[in-house]
Amino acid sequence: MAGLIFLLIIIAVSVYGILKPLPRGISVENGPYPVTGVEFIYDLTFQKDGKTVREQQIFDRIYELIDEAEQFIIIDMFLFNDDYDRKTSYPGLSSRLTEALAAKKEENPDIEITFITDEINTFYGSYPSEHLEKLKEYGIRVTMTDLTRLRDPNPVFSGFWRTAVRWFGTAGQGWLANAFSPDSPDVTLRSYLRLLNFKANHRKVVVTEKKALVTSANPHDASGYHSNIAFVVEGGIIPEIAASEKAVADFSGNGDAISKKAIVQTGEKKDNGSKSTAGNMQVSLLTEGKIRKHILDTIKEAGPGDIIWMGMFYLSERDIIRELIVASGRGAQVKLVLDPNKDAFGMEKNGVPNRPVANEMVTESEGEIKVRWYDTRGEQYHSKFVMVKGRETSVIYGGSANLTRRNIMDFNLETDLKIVAPNDSELVREINGYFERIWNNEGGNYTVDYEKYRDRSSFRKVLYRFQEWSGLCSF
Structure with missing residues (x-):
């Protein structure tokens, strides 16, 4: 009887642990705030003429x-x-x-x-x-x-x-x-x-x-040698x-x-702190689960003529994956630069989750979703950002959040910025240039063809799905 009571207590605590209220101020969406400029910077490790180059x-x-x-x-x-x-x-x-x-x-x-x-x-x-x-x-x-x-x-x-x-x-x-x-x-x-x-x-x-x-x-x-991204903003x-x-x-x-x-006092001193102040871009703060909500909404709006660029260390959240496949079916171009999940501080990884996820998306989209792997050599492609480029404006997400259940479903603490900018802005040109550079290997060797790390393993597919569902994983 004591054992049964102990088990019931554990089950109750487990259920409460998933559903309990979040602390105040967690999982927020604030903005948009108009700004006149956003700075995009990055670190890249790549190969050129047989040598390792690091731009930091x-x-x-x-x-x-x-x-x-x-x-x-x-x-x-x-x-x-x-x-x-x-x-x-x-x-x-x-x-x-x-x-x-x-x-x-x-x-x-x-x-x-x-x-x-x-x-x-x-x-x-x-x-x-x-x-x-x-x-x-x-x-x-x-x-x-x-x-x-x-x-x-x-x-x-x-x-x-x-x-x-x-x-x-x-x-x-x-x-x-x-x-x-x-x-x-x-x-x-x-x-x-x-x-x-x-x-x-x-x-x-x-x-x-x-x-x-x-x-x-x-x-x-x-x-220190990982490839990463950052955004710098000011104002309200x-x-x-x-x-x-x-x-x-x-x-x-x-x-x-x-x-x-x-x-x-800082808020009071910002001349462009008001949401009504003119600016050619809009920036919002998203944390935790609100990151998922906004990214899903943006992907759902993508259609013919739109381009979805993504640079991601971990991609495994089921709704994101489904909506990318659906967006491709509507005619949006989907181009993903993913880490092959093979390196972790000197240890070799098994390719989960990105390789089985990529295989699923490429297969279900009948090859319409395009994937390239960042060519890591011990370091990681640790970037986490998305750009959905429409006819006139682009919506950009970037920050700490991998697109996984743990990262964007109110478990981990995460911070991203959402930026809406006209396509003729310097920011969109810079990010588009960044993706074109690493996708096409302009001025160096950054990415490799999808086939190099394509993984059709049923075992790793089941393993990924179980780990994503259960939380028994580090991604």
């Missing part, structure tokens, strides 16, 4: 935003560490960002600097993060996201974990090898069990009183982005980390 812009731009800030800086980043196998060398992104923020605080002691991040950087509480501790030493407010407040994408396990394991914490003498790096501290079994909840604050945002940057890039050393959208970050600090029990007064 994103973190240089982040350091510029830090230098320009006067009132406050809010940074929310998923991966922020230097945990990796030292057999390979990577750029010191985590150390450099730490030093930049510390130097800014020394230069301007009155500036409010807040750093929000994910528990993964302490291996879920097994040991302190050197970089986060240094930020604290300089008076920078650090918030560790309380992931227990979020819904559970892996409910079968999370129901058990919340009922029987959570209460014991994760701290203590580690005795298990660290899966992220043999050179990092050993960890506790309880930390591994916490990891198996498979959820995260996956956002990648930098906000100051002057500008905001939303990106797919992490300040994580082993991610800034206080909305700052407020979305304050919501995370609030539900994580660190509400004083971001000054509400500073956010309000």
Whole structure:
């Protein structure tokens, strides 16, 4: 009888974990705000004349935003560490960002600097993060996201974990090898069990009183050579982005980390902060499930003569896939640049989910959906953005969100921008040029033909569908 009661409790906790209310300020859609310009920047790793070439812009731009800030800086980043196998060398992104923020605080002691991040950087509480501790030493407010407040994408396990394991914490003498790096501290079994909840604050945002940057890039050393994208905006959208970050600090029990007064004052000072101010582009803030809602609505409107460009690290959400196939059937051109899902920080992956997903879309569209694989050589094509180009205007989505159940169905924390721009704008020309460049291998070798990684495996198809449905996966 006791066992049956325990099982019923776990089932009840599992169901509640999927359906429970989201914290206030999560899964929002704010805007549109008219702006006169949006900056598109990117990192690309590719081959040219037999050599590896790396074009990197994103973190240089982040350091510029830090230098320009006067009132406050809010940074929310998923991966922020230097945990990796030292057999390979990577750029010191985590150390450099730490030093930049510390130097800014020394230069301007009155500036409010807040750093929000994910528990993964302490291996879920097994040991302190050197970089986060240094930020604290300089008076920078650090918030560790309380992931227990979020819904559970892996409910079968999370129901058990919340009922029987959570209460014991994760701290203590580690005795298990660290899966992220043999050179990092050993960890506790309880930390591994916490990891198996498979959820995260996956956002990648930098906000100051002057500008905001939303990106797919992490300040994580082993991610330093990944290909990524970012957008920089200013105007009335800034206080909305700052407020979305304050919501995370609030539900994580660190509400004083971001000054509400500073956010309000920033909004008041923006001349183009009103939704009625003229501008040739419109920018909206989308987080969590609202990203899925808007992307689906945009794809559903695509028809003959329209082009859907997508650059994506993970694509697996079932409704997105179905609507892409339907849009192709209506006559829209669908062109996807996907990561082949074969590389993960020195480890080889099995191609799930992108390869079985690509096979499904190409097959069901009878070859009308076109796919090219980014030609990764140990790094990842980590970009996450979509452009639907209509006759006169384009709708662009970009930020932290992979198009997976976990990322865009109110489980992970995610931030994207939605941008509506005329086709003759510099922004649309730049993004279109970016896609044409990597699709056609202009000036280098970026992508390879679909057939190179085509995967007809029934096993991997079933595996992907089960993992996407159940949450028993890392994508």
